[in-house]
Amino acid sequence: MTLSDKFVEAITPREENFSRWYTDVVIKAQLADYAPIRGCIVVRPPGFAIWEAIQSGLDARFKETGVQNAYFPLLIPESIFTREAEHIEGFAPEVPWVTHAGEEELQERLAIRPSSETIIGTMFSRWIQSYRDLPMLVNQWCSVLRWEKATHPFLRTTEFLWQEGHTCHETEAEARERTIQMLRIYREFMEEVLAIPVLAGIKSDREKFAGAVETYTVEAMMQDGRALQAGTSHYLGDGFARVLDIKFLGRESELEYVHQTSWGVSHRLIGALIMVHGDDRGLVLPPRVAPNQAVIVPIYRDDTRDRVLGAANDLRESLREEGLRIHLDDREEHTPGWKFNEWEMRGVPIRIELGPRDLDSDQVMLVRRDTGAKEPVSRSKLSARLEELLEEIQAGLFQRALDYRADNTYTAESVEDIRTIMERNRGFVEAGWCGDDACEASIKEETGTTIRCIPFEDLGEPGVCPACGKPGKHRVVFARAY
């Protein structure tokens, strides 16, 4: 057994058990740990750094469109939370309640937010009087609680970190446009920064958000062929406005209800990064979201130590000045080989090896995390080559994920087709759909798949509905989902 084989014993191979592989990576790469609370995780510094990168990227994009950040209370009075019938019905089973302060029972129960439409809408009703107050565009970064039956690190936890944007508009058209605009931001961010190709489209009624008129989604394919809902954007109509009394005096001096949207992504995106790009050695991070883009591993003996460490420090400083995110691993207690494995497990895109031989020839050794390819690069060309390589890795990861999705996308004409595909390979299945909820339900019953979305992208002729055999109204994508 070679040393590297022994190393990867720590992580279950993907083919052996994908779920175990996933949790192994989460734990070993120190992205998260289990908390002593049912279904809750602690996001550890390496995981939180990824979340911060996601936050800052999205936050800047939101702000470019005029959205401002705010913060609303964690607790929602029952009388407010229960205003919107569909909303409360959808969330009721998962909502934890605060009933006591000390030993004293509260006059009114307080819901711990599973989403903030009602509390934010209540405030909107105070702040909005005229069309001049519109649009109202706010977002909050916070955590929410949903008492889920089965939990999984990042993908579904009792408490999770997310962002929820809430907007109010004068017209339906403007609100609908905002809904699509935010979905487009999600899509661009996921594809350009996270290197995760997503399928954008609209949800069927069965799958839409509780209280929404329409829900739009971006769906990603994981390496086990299952779909992950990576982000959603909802057109809420005026349903919340009517029950929360969010009215404005319009241009014609008539009282009107606002048209609303809400949209969110969660730390589930970290789970997506793991499951889209990871391999049997651990995490693989796209350079644009990687907290460290490269790690310098110095190699020395006693007699070359000062020389190598001095050069490594200089190298780090000069690369940092170039704007690169660089870490120097100068720990004494581990050998270079140990560090190679460690940083691979943690997903750092590039390793820079620096030893006496490199110093003698005024070069360093670069090693790519995604392909394992090694190349010597002279010091003078290093920063240019690093920039280039980071872009190559970013593009390569996206292309690889795109190819994987294409290779695992099938078409079906019957329920039997779908079942066969699920038994054999899983993946996305393109098929027709007559639009009937009963057909959707029976397909789910028989195959375990759901309609992930009706894609915006033209998938060609609708074909027949796999359940009833009638002509399809839409071409849709079925898949098993997380």
Added chain:
RNA sequence: CGGGAUGUGGCCCAGUUUGGCAGGGCGCCGCGUUCGGGACGCGGAGGUCGCGAGUUCAAAUCUCGCCAUCCCGACCA
């Protein structure tokens, strides 16, 4: 929420069948030698055996209850 499994120093596990001194490997600390793919020697620290009851002279081990985690299925960012 069903079905299955697990819970013993930080981690992985043996010990449980048949009750009788709490063990091993890794990691950790100290010193020394090492360092281009998970180094080695010597010395050392560290455990309410998931939690709570019960049986017993005696419980990691037997009984009951609870909790947590994992896996496989039904519901959701």
